[in-house]
Amino acid sequence: MKIKLSDCLRPLMLGALLSQACSLPALAEVTALDRVVAIVDNDVVMQSQLDQRLREVQQTIAKRGAALPPEHVLSQQVLERLIIENIQLQIGDRSGIRITDEELNQAVATIAQRNNLTVEQFSQALQRDGLSLDDAREQVRREMIISRVRQRRVAERIQVTDQEVENFLASDLGKLQLSEEFRLANILIPLPEGSSAETIQAAQRQADELYQQLRQGADFAQLAISRSAGDTALEGGELGWRKAAQLPPPFDAMVSALSKGEVTEPIRTASGFNIIKLLDKRGGDTQLRDEVHVRHILLKPSEIRSEEQTRQLAERLYERIQSGESFAELAKTFSEDPGSALHGGELDWIDPNALVPEFRAEMEQSQVGQVSKPFKSPFGYHVLEVLGRRATDSSEQFRKQQALSLLRNRKYDLELQSWLRQIRDEAYVESKL
Structure with missing residues (x-):
């Protein structure tokens, strides 16, 4: 069960309440400070959460100049939204989705920047609207978790066939959108x-x-x-x-x-x-893509070979290549990249954007026919050689990718609504509003 802020505060509230009760008549009535308004599977929605979200929605509607619906109607709508959010947050919790402080800080800074504000100015603007920065951070964290849950659960439900892509490309709408x-x-x-x-x-x-x-x-x-x-x-x-x-x-x-x-x-x-x-x-059909023909030798630190020993071995192989030994033969003997070792270390023609930054940076600064000095990437230590460069027209592939993306986006909203209805129907929900 998730720990709620209201749960953390409840002992403090109780202590304050008891100290007041001591000075009151024995039959004085105790006023509840918070209460459960909905049970959602293994969690609850508190009245304080509902009140806060209700205030936010009312402010948003007022800023648009629209008329507010009756409060009991709006409360039911907001509660339903909180229930759906809660279900998704529980799915995220069970799936191990976590938002680090660094990610959260970056997201808040991005929101502030989009509004041409510093984080401090953003905090002040929130306070003027009756919100704290901590409240905003919590809401951002919830939305990031929900977004990742949807990306995983909804995306896997969307299927676009090759025939659908071909039909879209041949249609008048497809020609119009991709022309x-x-x-x-x-x-x-x-x-x-x-x-x-x-x-x-x-x-x-x-x-x-x-x-x-x-x-x-x-x-x-x-x-x-x-x-x-x-x-x-x-x-x-x-x-x-x-x-x-x-x-x-x-x-x-x-x-x-x-x-x-x-x-x-x-x-x-x-x-x-x-x-x-x-x-x-x-736009249009002509899409040129830079490609590089490259080969490499990869050495990985392990339990029987330390990182320093791995680096030294990479240095020795580099010197042997410089002395005239065959790059391809050394790659077949020593390289620990199973996909390329048998082919003399060749990765064939590859899009630089498909490579990790360290490998791409070293490759970009290497001349054709030049063997790089050993360098490190997240995979280990590499020695690489650029064999050629070219610009490839990837128009057809690009158009198919565009069509696939458009069709997936078109299906996403429908699948999302279907998935939300499904998880709502499958959850245990008891409203106490």
Whole structure:
């Protein structure tokens, strides 16, 4: 059973109560200072907890300017929320989830920073709202535990199949959400409805003239302000960001082929001739990822070899490689990384972000063909050699990962609500409100 702050204070309250009772008539009525409002499995919710949370909710509603519901209705709602939280905290306790003081301090500092406050200023702001920093820390700790419980319990319930990913990528919604975005500007030379051939030709010549000026370095924004009939002419023709999937043909294909800063040739539409400039782009299919081809020898301290002996062995192997012995053969003989030792220590092509910081830092500062001096990581002592570097287009893999993430997020809220109902139904709850 969890230790409640109210439980810790109860002996002190009782002592104060008894000292007062001695000076009162024998039949004086004793006033309860706290009481249980709900039993939740192996724990309880106290009236003091309910009162505090009720005050917080009332302040939040008041700040929004909304009308408060009747207190008995709000109390039931808040109590139900506390019951659900309590169940999750008990799950976290049984699962061994703990929040260290360091983690808690960092979380509180982050909250203060997001509000442009120091921790001291944050504490003062809480006091003005009738809360103490200790109360806030306890609430943050509870929320961090609940968050981790949900990550473990809800995430394992979410299943996204390969077929779901493929279907999403092929759907209009998937194409829209994952398509490249362009920041565009437009110059429009208008054509009235039912324009004569001469009017169309004149507009064509005007658009061609502007296009040539732009090719020769003219300022697009200035020409848009002075010559465009578009709605955003006074903003330099800027249209803002547009998804590739939102652009009608032939704009989608023409804009996709542009490099940043380039303009299209005049494009005829129902409203006139358009010249589009690509100001910027983001997202889309092209995702280049740096990869490194590396091999290493790993030596681990053990009960029969101390850390110092391990370091000395790594130094000797480094000297043997420098003297001309085969890196691959020494790796097969000495390396204690079972995944790479049989292959001469090779990790093949790998994303640096997948490696521990110590290994990644040493690898990044090593030249191709250069053997590093022995260094330590959480796994032990390494000697590494960079065999090559390259940039790989991981577009398809990146798009699949994006789709997987979107689908998982979409399912999360539904699974969360289902899981909360399940744990609520399975728990023993007795309300005494």
